Amino acid sequence: MSNDNQNIENQTTSNPNSTALPEKKPSPFLTEQLPQGTAQGQQQTLAQNSTASNQNIPHYNLPRGANTGNVGETTHFGFKTINTEEKAQKVAEVFHSVASKYDLMNDLMSLGIHRLWKRYAIHLSGVRRGQQVLDIAGGTGDLAKVFSREVGETGHVVLSDINESMLNVGRDRLLDAGCTNVDFVLANAETLEPFADNSFDLVTISFGLRNVTDKDAALQAMFRVLKPGGRLLILEFSKPVFEPFSKLYDLYSFTALPLMGKIIANDSESYRYLAESIRMHPDQRTLKGMMENAGFKNCDYHNLTGGIVAVHRGFKL
Numbered sequence: 001m002s003n004d005n006q007n008i009e010n011q012t013t014s015n016p017n018s019t020a021l022p023e024k025k026p027s028p029f030l031t032e033q034l035p036q037g038t039a040q041g042q043q044q045t046l047a048q049n050s051t052a053s054n055q056n057i058p059h060y061n062l063p064r065g066a067n068t069g070n071v072g073e074t075t076h077f078g079f080k081t082i083n084t085e086e087k088a089q090k091v092a093e094v095f096h097s098v099a100s101k102y103d104l105m106n107d108l109m110s111l112g113i114h115r116l117w118k119r120y121a122i123h124l125s126g127v128r129r130g131q132q133v134l135d136i137a138g139g140t141g142d143l144a145k146v147f148s149r150e151v152g153e154t155g156h157v158v159l160s161d162i163n164e165s166m167l168n169v170g171r172d173r174l175l176d177a178g179c180t181n182v183d184f185v186l187a188n189a190e191t192l193e194p195f196a197d198n199s200f201d202l203v204t205i206s207f208g209l210r211n212v213t214d215k216d217a218a219l220q221a222m223f224r225v226l227k228p229g230g231r232l233l234i235l236e237f238s239k240p241v242f243e244p245f246s247k248l249y250d251l252y253s254f255t256a257l258p259l260m261g262k263i264i265a266n267d268s269e270s271y272r273y274l275a276e277s278i279r280m281h282p283d284q285r286t287l288k289g290m291m292e293n294a295g296f297k298n299c300d301y302h303n304l305t306g307g308i309v310a311v312h313r314g315f316k317l
């Protein structure tokens with residue numbers, strides 16, 4: 001692998017050697033009705049608020065996705081119900097649109113608190129010198145940058161994302177910071193096709209999992225690429241534990257976020273999706289169950305800022 005822009009590995013749908021994972025039943029952990037749309041694992045007909053593919057929107061060439069049967073014909077994109085195959089394109093549109101303003105918006109929206117959440121996740125990672133680390137959906141590279149320093153010259157970090165615009169921002173940033181032990185790889189979290197089995201000591205995904213269509217497949221792929229003894233960390237928005245706090249948080253998410261998106265990035269829709277996708281993401285206990293179902297042991301989670309965010313941890317033993 002190379003740091004060269006032109007050599008970012010683009011895994012397309014044309015890999016004839018890839019074998020689809022075996023068919024399995026929908027996730028048993030996602031049977032509760034979520035606010036709107038179709039939760040992963042629930043078969044539903046396309047709702048009226050479905051969005052048809054818009055011909056004016058570019059079609060992005062995405063790394064190959066999973067086709068496991070974990071997700072029904074339809075799924076959710078925020079609160080909308082869409083055809084499952086449309087979701088990756090729609091998520092791609094969001095992150096191509098926000099890539100250049102992503103870091104600024106992150107600081108503004110969270111008042112800088114995302115840095116503390118990430119610091120706590122890094123603390124739980126137990127990362128050490130000489131280790132091999134994969135940061136999935138790593139975007140602009142906040143975690144990978146710290147891991148690069150922590151693993152040192154004898155270690156190695158892969159910053160991976162499905163989205164070339166996000167990955168380009170991350171690559172430029174990390175190369176500017178002198179991170180010479182980092183590779184940049186375009187990959188879909190659902191398959192992690194570029195990566196061999198049992199190759200990483202630590203796998204992380206920070207604020208990425210909720211965007212993934214087939215989360216069960218992604219968790220299985222993470223398990224596959226981890227070495228025995230390796231650790232998975234998932235930092236993600238979750239369910240606030242205190243109900244009155246939830247109401248305030250909803251008010252902020254559904255009014256302030258799209259407004260900030262409009263003013264700073266001229267894109268309120270992407271930030272509305274952000275708020276909606278957070279509400280549609282599995283809660284703490286559900287996600288822990290999904291990790292266990294994928295084979296992870298000793299799974300636990302830590303709520304941060306009253307459960308607005310949680311760090312889930314699991315081990316491949």
Ligand SMILES: C[S@@+](CC[C@H](N)C(=O)[O-])C[C@H]1O[C@@H](n2cnc3c(N)ncnc32)[C@H](O)[C@@H]1O
Nearest residue numbers: 095137138139162163166188189206207208211
């Ligand atoms: C909110 S950003 C998080 C970026 C970074 N990890 C952070 O914590 O700041 C979500 C990232 O997930 C990526 N993503 C979405 N779906 C993905 C998938 N199926 N596989 C890999 N990355 C994906 C997006 O391209 C985007 O860069």
